[in-house]
Amino acid sequence: MFKLQNKNIEKNGDAAFYTTLLDTAVGWARKNSLWPMPFGTSCCGIELMSTLSATYDLSRFGAEVVRFSPRQSDLLLVAGTITTKMAPVLRTIYDQMLEPKWVISMGVCASSGGIFNTYSVLQGIDQIIPVDVYLPGCPPIPEGLLYGILYLQKIISGEIARPENGNGNGNGNGIGKRVTYEEAMGIMNCK
Amino acid sequence: MNLKHINQEIFNNQIKEQVKEQDLNITFDLASQPILWINTNIIPDLLKKFDLHFNYLTDLTCYDNVDKADGNKRFILVYQLYSLENDIRLRIKLPVDEGEVVPSLSSIYLSANWLEREVFDLYGITFSSHPDLRRIMMDERFIGHPLRKEYPLKQRMQFADNIKINLDRSPTDPNKNDKNANKENDPLLNLYNPEILLNLGPSHPAMHGTLRVMCRLDGENIEDLKCELGYLHRGIEKLGENLTYHQWIVHTDRLNYCSALNNNIAYVMTVEKLLSINVPERSIWIRIICMEISRIIDHLVCIAINALDMGAMTIFWHLYHWREVAYTMIEGLCGMRLTTTYARIGGMSYDTYDGFEEHLQDFCEKLPKALDEVQNLLSNNRIWIDRTKGVGVLTKEQALTLSASGPILRASGVPFDLRRDFPYYFYPDLKFDVVVGSAGDVYDRYLVRMEEVKQSILILKQSLKELKKLKGAPIWTDVPQIAIPDKKDVYSKMEVLIHHFKIFMEGINVSKGEVYNSVEGPNGELGFYIVSRGGPKAWRMRIKSPSFLHFQLAEHMLKNEKIPDAIAIIGSLNIIAGEMDR
Numbered sequence: 168m169f170k171l172q173n174k175n176i177e178k179n180g181d182a183a184f185y186t187t188l189l190d191t192a193v194g195w196a197r198k199n200s201l202w203p204m205p206f207g208t209s210c211c212g213i214e215l216m217s218t219l220s221a222t223y224d225l226s227r228f229g230a231e232v233v234r235f236s237p238r239q240s241d242l243l244l245v246a247g248t249i250t251t252k253m254a255p256v257l258r259t260i261y262d263q264m265l266e267p268k269w270v271i272s273m274g275v276c277a278s279s280g281g282i283f284n285t286y287s288v289l290q291g292i293d294q295i296i297p298v299d300v301y302l303p304g305c306p307p308i309p310e311g312l313l314y315g316i317l318y319l320q321k322i323i324s325g326e327i328a329r330p331e332n333g334n335g336n337g338n339g340n341g342i343g344k345r346v347t348y349e350e351a352m353g354i355m356n357c358k
Numbered sequence: 359m360n361l362k363h364i365n366q367e368i369f370n371n372q373i374k375e376q377v378k379e380q381d382l383n384i385t386f387d388l389a390s391q392p393i394l395w396i397n398t399n400i401i402p403d404l405l406k407k408f409d410l411h412f413n414y415l416t417d418l419t420c421y422d423n424v425d426k427a428d429g430n431k432r433f434i435l436v437y438q439l440y441s442l443e444n445d446i447r448l449r450i451k452l453p454v455d456e457g458e459v460v461p462s463l464s465s466i467y468l469s470a471n472w473l474e475r476e477v478f479d480l481y482g483i484t485f486s487s488h489p490d491l492r493r494i495m496m497d498e499r500f501i502g503h504p505l506r507k508e509y510p511l512k513q514r515m516q517f518a519d520n521i522k523i524n525l526d527r528s529p530t531d532p533n534k535n536d537k538n539a540n541k542e543n544d545p546l547l548n549l550y551n552p553e554i555l556l557n558l559g560p561s562h563p564a565m566h567g568t569l570r571v572m573c574r575l576d577g578e579n580i581e582d583l584k585c586e587l588g589y590l591h592r593g594i595e596k597l598g599e600n601l602t603y604h605q606w607i608v609h610t611d612r613l614n615y616c617s618a619l620n621n622n623i624a625y626v627m628t629v630e631k632l633l634s635i636n637v638p639e640r641s642i643w644i645r646i647i648c649m650e651i652s653r654i655i656d657h658l659v660c661i662a663i664n665a666l667d668m669g670a671m672t673i674f675w676h677l678y679h680w681r682e683v684a685y686t687m688i689e690g691l692c693g694m695r696l697t698t699t700y701a702r703i704g705g706m707s708y709d710t711y712d713g714f715e716e717h718l719q720d721f722c723e724k725l726p727k728a729l730d731e732v733q734n735l736l737s738n739n740r741i742w743i744d745r746t747k748g749v750g751v752l753t754k755e756q757a758l759t760l761s762a763s764g765p766i767l768r769a770s771g772v773p774f775d776l777r778r779d780f781p782y783y784f785y786p787d788l789k790f791d792v793v794v795g796s797a798g799d800v801y802d803r804y805l806v807r808m809e810e811v812k813q814s815i816l817i818l819k820q821s822l823k824e825l826k827k828l829k830g831a832p833i834w835t836d837v838p839q840i841a842i843p844d845k846k847d848v849y850s851k852m853e854v855l856i857h858h859f860k861i862f863m864e865g866i867n868v869s870k871g872e873v874y875n876s877v878e879g880p881n882g883e884l885g886f887y888i889v890s891r892g893g894p895k896a897w898r899m900r901i902k903s904p905s906f907l908h909f910q911l912a913e914h915m916l917k918n919e920k921i922p923d924a925i926a927i928i929g930s931l932n933i934i935a936g937e938m939d940r
């Protein structure tokens with residue numbers, strides 16, 4: 168990614184420089200300093216906490232500055248069941264986040280409603296917000312979440328294309344489709 | 359009736375005599391607990407007339423009687439009462455028709471307030487003279503009552519925005535109005551707005567998932583507040599009516615996800631009572647061990663998070679390490695860390711793994727040292743004491759009338775522990791102390807939890823000895839209709855394959871009847887109330903969850919506290935949203 172121009176760098180204070188593309192440099196900076204906003208509503212949130220704590224230590228991947236204010240974060244980690252009552256809250260939080268922003272849907276509940284196909288559970292957050300990485304599992308083990316974050320880092324740095332409207336890394340039928348603002352508002356009965 | 363020191367059996371006989379004169383009907387459930395049928399809500403009179411000391415409302419719920427199996431009325435209201443002095447239960451049933459108005463019980467038991475709201479929300483039964491009859495789980499704009507049998511399981515409704523909470527100053531509060539009037543006239547005080555509304559949650563770091571508290575502030579004091587729940591209402595109870603008994607075990611994990619093992623076992627225990635079967639000794643010892651491990655995990659998480667909310671980060675890292683150690687053991691037992699689904703009706707899904715005993719032994723020896731370290735960091739810590747002592751005091755009387763249970767009730771000085779007072783399994787043979795606090799504040803709740811972890815370690819050590827004695831003993835019940843056959847045989851024998859297929863595709867056949875069974879869960883009394891009309895699915899699956907009642911406690915306790923204290927109090931109540939909203 169970076170090309171070292173001055174081959175014999177020494178630690179003597181001499182200037183050294185690299186050439187790269189601006190996008191690559193920005194992507195590199197962004198992917199290694201993700202500030203997650205944990206939206207942990209239920210069981211998956213507990214595994215998210217395990218991942219943050221000492222044994223798994225998410226900070227090894229530059230994502231330890233957990234922000235509870237959406238305005239300060241660029242990664243929305245939706246961990247847990249989202250009910251229809253919670254859906255407007257989630258959409259508001261997503262709208263409050265500044266660009267560029269990414270979303271990881273952790274666990275089957277957030278991805279598709281999971282085992283709760285009932286009168287009060289939203290069948291997948293991708294109906295109301297666009298999702299970048301879906302993590303299977305009920306709950307995904309902490310290693311699974313780490314994998315998801317590493318995968319997202321590849322998307323951010325441009326190694327893998329971001330799923331756009333069904334092409335990208337999606338399979339073209341449903342998963343990978345990014346919901347637009349208007350569609351989300353339609354689903355949420357906002358006229 | 360003199361209720362001093364009688365047991366359930368004597369009580370059952372006595373009440374049979376008593377109600378004969380009163381023209382009331384009494385029946386018994388499958389665990390021979392009495393069910394008293396009444397026609398109008400005469401519970402206050404009944405309690406007075408019979409001089410019954412049922413001072414504790416365990417649960418209040420309802421079930422649909424659309425098939426008219428229990429009389430002609432549409433719904434049956436169920437009141438579960440408990441007498442703490444004598445440890446006896448009484449269930450009162452009141453049939454009501456659609457549109458009928460039932461007098462509220464919230465003047466006798468404060469805890470009935472939210473329980474009645476829940477019945478109103480999910481079944482549409484109205485209560486008269488109720489202080490605040492609104493929907494509780496579903497959105498206010500929701501149409502229909504989802505737990506009624508005719509409501510389709512998958513009929514959803516979306517709303518554009520979060521619900522608004524009104525916190526108007528009540529006009530009947532003259533003192534407050536006067537104070538406000540002065541402030542309005544004073545130009546200096548007008549510079550700032552004394553009535554700031556602060557919305558905590560549903561997405562807030564200190565709100566443990568999805569709790570929401572709307573406060574009106576006066577300076578730093580919380581003058582008035584309303585709690586809002588239902589942000590994690592997943593319809594688990596309705597699913598219980600639509601899935602077979604086996605299929606529903608996975609849903610019990612998702613109730614209190616910090617202690618999933620405990621929920622699994624409490625549920626299968628209830629179904630086993632419904633089926634009147636026993637499980638072998640080895641299974642029972644494994645279950646006791648599992649329940650105590652999950653109690654330890656739950657308490658550790660509660661203390662860790664409570665301390666974290668108040669800024670003591672070290673405790674969090676420290677205790678989470680021990681939780682990981684316990685999780686590794688659980689993963690060995692059943693293959694999953696958090697959502698275990700370990701217990702099965704009639705046995706356990708697997709026996710313990712090789713080396714489990716040594717791991718557990720090691721855990722029991724090392725954990726107390728870590729606890730001592732944490733205790734050294736906290737118990738005499740000036741900041742911790744200042745933040746927790748005398749904060750969020752819950753008196754004995756309040757705790758009882760608000761139906762608190764578990765460590766919270768014990769911290770308030772009520773020595774009530776179902777493991778000792780309404781024993782199940784081999785708990786009567788085990789030696790442990792019931793930990794009781796005195797002040798009922800956050801500090802006491804912390805101390806009670808800390809000590810309970812130590813008592814659980816004692817229980818673990820004793821159980822481990824027994825488990826070692828029973829090495830190789832069977833873990834499955836010998837009732838062939840219920841026992842799940844060994845996987846090895848399923849793959850090699852035709853009859854066993856058919857049998858296996860029948861159990862999982864059709865489900866086990868449960869006869870008609872009902873049962874209420876509860877265990878001492880980590881954060882309170884966790885009960886399951888199952889009404890069966892025969893067949894493989896339950897007619898009504900009710901979860902008596904401690905967190906629901908504890909969040910109601912919060913509404914009473916947070917009033918006139920400071921905001922930072924509110925965070926400490928909510929943390930000390932250990933409310934788990936999944937269990938609260940179900």
Ligand code: SF4
Nearest residue numbers: 210211274276305306
């Ligand atoms: S995916 Fe499973 S573990 Fe995660 S929130 Fe849903 S039910 Fe809980």
